[in-house]
Amino acid sequence: MDQRVKKKATIYDLSVLSGSSPSTVSAVLNGTWRKRRIKESTAETILGLAERHQYTTNLQARGLRRSRSGLVGLMLPVHDNRYFSSMAQTFEGHVRSRGQCPVVVSASRDPEEERRTAETLISYSIDQLFIVGATDPDGVHEVCEPAGLKHINIDLPGAKAHSVISDNYEGARMLTEAIIRHFGNDAPLRPDELFLFGGRNDHASRERIAAFHATKKALLGADPEDGVQSSGYSPDITLRAFETFYQRHGKLPRALFINSSINMEGLLRFMAGRPAEMFSELVVGCYDYDPFGSFLPFPVIMVRQNVEAMITKAFELIDEPPMVPQTFLIAPELIQPRSALKGPLDTLKDIA
Amino acid sequence: MDQRVKKKATIYDLSVLSGSSPSTVSAVLNGTWRKRRIKESTAETILGLAERHQYTTNLQARGLRRSRSGLVGLMLPVHDNRYFSSMAQTFEGHVRSRGQCPVVVSASRDPEEERRTAETLISYSIDQLFIVGATDPDGVHEVCEPAGLKHINIDLPGAKAHSVISDNYEGARMLTEAIIRHFGNDAPLRPDELFLFGGRNDHASRERIAAFHATKKALLGADPEDGVQSSGYSPDITLRAFETFYQRHGKLPRALFINSSINMEGLLRFMAGRPAEMFSELVVGCYDYDPFGSFLPFPVIMVRQNVEAMITKAFELIDEPPMVPQTFLIAPELIQPRSALKGPLDTLKDIA
DNA sequence: AGTTTCTGCACCATCGATTGTGCAAGCGAA
DNA sequence: TTCGCTTGCACAATCGATGGTGCAGAAACT
The missing domain is CATH 3.40.50.2300 (Response regulator)
Known part of the structure; x- marks a missing residue:
């Protein structure tokens, strides 16, 4: 039935199987088929074939064509710390709920590494970059700007891009x-x-x-x-x-x-x-x-620090940035000794 | 001098500028030019132009052509926990030292999410996947296998892929x-x-x-x-x-x-x-x-748990996997009360 | 001089998906 | 019957990089 060791199915494979053209297949699979006036029955056929042959879109090809990738980057100083790891956790939730794919990397508080990391992410055509606690936010900006990459600073402000920091x-x-x-x-x-x-x-x-x-x-x-x-x-x-x-x-x-x-x-x-x-x-x-x-x-x-609020604000800003770079303060909260607060993990369901 | 709002330079741009063909430019830029017997002076010219025009490789295009991406994935249950965040930190160090790009994502211990996440990563043609603490490692395997994606389980073992777990x-x-x-x-x-x-x-x-x-x-x-x-x-x-x-x-x-x-x-x-x-x-x-x-x-x-040893072993295994799936035990260490151990962050330099 | 061997590079198909455009068949109206 | 509109789709260029192949000209050899 299915090929086992065979390579992944492409729109061309489905095109042959369905008798439609690759463009039709593409349109059906990416949901633009109504706009393209594809008959419903054609769409159904193709969707059926896609299902049967385990078709999945090659996102690098799509990304190449569209020159964006569906990836959203979070650049942290380090992972191994509850502040930043809760940042990563919260960020992931937001990105996923928007149907995109979160990518979390750390840059070790090294300005050089920060820029290299941004460059690498740009090479993958990530759609947005959230820069957390960068040692040199403006250096990263210099990398993002010419690439047209939307970016925002969190935790440590920069002069050239919007920033969301705690007060x-x-x-x-x-x-x-x-x-x-x-x-x-x-x-x-x-x-x-x-x-x-x-x-x-x-x-x-x-x-x-x-x-x-x-x-x-x-x-x-x-x-x-x-x-x-x-x-x-x-x-x-x-x-x-x-x-x-x-x-x-x-x-x-x-x-x-x-x-x-x-x-x-x-x-x-x-x-x-x-x-x-x-x-x-x-x-x-x-x-x-x-x-x-x-x-x-x-x-x-x-x-x-109110990580949830910071991330939320950051998404707002990155979606519709004000004209001039601004810094937004988010109020942090004083926590009395012996407090065990809920965190981002509490939104996940778990079974005993 | 440079174009400012203009799009990023490509090998075609450099090809025109240098008078060489795109393939020559490509070879020079990706380091295979000696194999292709490109004259040193030609290479230098092109490298100079690349520098001047801030050329960076479009990794989606490369990934599409080569059908791999240079990305190495780490799938965690959650970020916000010192065990997993130290895993991420350690992993990043290893991946970077191999010249690849680490991608860390979490899947919330949800078998469904785990499989979806693996599929997404596969769509980006990641080169390897490290699966940490998966609730359903074999389910993830079923996704990776047909895609030919090398993968390995860490922390929780699966029956179908190699596993490195703590004892x-x-x-x-x-x-x-x-x-x-x-x-x-x-x-x-x-x-x-x-x-x-x-x-x-x-x-x-x-x-x-x-x-x-x-x-x-x-x-x-x-x-x-x-x-x-x-x-x-x-x-x-x-x-x-x-x-x-x-x-x-x-x-x-x-x-x-x-x-x-x-x-x-x-x-x-x-x-x-x-x-x-x-x-x-x-x-x-x-x-x-x-x-x-x-x-x-x-x-x-x-x-x-000896995260460093687990990650190291996992890299060994993923590079040259034994024939049949095996599970490797890594000895953990008992830590007496009031111990502040060094962690992955200690390898980073910092300034006061 | 004629033949072989290198050098140094250009050509072109290809990876998989997207999207602007074009066009035939079908249908209704005049 | 003819014109014009709609429906439903195919064609082909394109995104940027890669790598197999081929081929001129120079160098080396007989």
Whole structure:
């Protein structure tokens, strides 16, 4: 009946089998046949044959002809992190519901890699590109623009394309305030007891650091110079920052503002092998939400960025972009310690 | 100089500009020009023009002609989980180092979606497909086989394609033993104080459950019937399982074997809003490693599956597959509480 | 000088689908 | 009967790159 090891059926095969021309077959299979005034019975015949012979469209051929592919790209800094992986999860849902195919790749926060990755995706004629947390969004823009690829920045803004980012200043303000207030009036926090770890010189870090400074000053009346330890987005560099701090001061601060969950992993590394009691008085604020991180043995106040809202807004913008590049802020949410929130996985059905 | 809004340069454009034929241009650009005895100076001219005009290969056209795409697919159940996201991260590294383009998609543990996703990827002529944790690996195989697509199962085995999975039995044995031994001899664990939560009727769960039973019997001398609460791979169903248990017994077990980090999130949800003291005596073993999970306020012994080894083995197998489908076991590793291990992100460079 | 062997490249079919255009047959109206 | 409109489809160019084949001219050899 069917050919077994044979190659896949094409419209030409179906054309021979049905006695119609390839163009007719094509029209029937891609749904434009009514517009082309193909008889219903002809269509049925062809659809039947397609079914029987397991026809599937060669999307590379279609893409070549149409010069688009049905692929929608998401470029992440990294996969292995709950913030970005929830981004990927949410993104996939949106893309699928539009009948397109999501493609998720990471570019390691390397500007060079970011551009190469964008170029590769362009070579596959992807239809849209969502650029998350790029180190050099405008560099990616320079690649997308001449190719006519619609793109949008998420999480870290660029100057040349629309951006949807979380309101880092407000989030960091809330977080700093929550950390300070957590101590109450019995043993109030002193300005030199609250430090920020993590971050580099990107827009998000700058905003967060600015809010951190401002809020400390506003609520604690002062803000020593050395309150910020940049340590990039690397657990190990953050670990070393903690070790250095510890060597110098003989202890950790009473309170920490940690710039991201990746930096928080640096704290974990610092904790490993040291006695749990060393951290029993610690209060931590972490910009990013991780369900497990929320249940550590000390209070961890977290900021959850509203991924769903960011992605939704990004789709809106990419569909009908305003004339001039704008940046949209999405309000993040303060999460109290010991909170287990629902995430994108909760929309999937599962069986026991 | 350059055209700005103009379409992308093609080999035909370069052909005109250089005075060579398209096939010569093609050969030069794809590196086969020595084989075709193209003069070095001709090649240089063309490469210069390509550079100047920002030529990039249209990979859909190449893919159509060659009937492969340079894309390598990874199909995950979900993104938003450290096990799978580390899989994605590791996979990307391997694919990139081979000069190909990784494509990561998730299929929600839905057999139907899994097959559809495979079909879509096939339509793009992907070169290889790595199928991770599929609910119906053989269903996916049925789709890949006739298309001649090389594929391999990871994490959950199939009968029809090679599989690389973690040694679930041994992992669960170690984990169960570690949980039991954690109690020492002062207040040794009774068989009815250790319960397993999570899992469904898949190969991994079955192995783990079998090892759980066997080890309980071996070390504790008995194993009550109701020691296992399946709750799929869903935090919410797991939450309900804990609630039900709690209602029935008025307390949690002293010790828990949790089938995966996703189920562990169900425990988090149970913890949320309940006093921390309720869990102060708890000992948990979790099959899966999550750095934050390792530092919860009670001892959490984890099993880390060796993702790097699994991916490496999978690439070996997909490159030169043995004749008959085989399943390869990769030893997982027992992780003591409060461990912050390095992960795939640590291979990336970062700046502070 | 005549023949063979290289060099260096051009020609052209091909991958599979899309889409603008053209045209024959059928039908109704004049 | 003839004109004109509609119906239903076929034709053929096209998207961009690839690779088998063939062929001129130069070089090497007898």
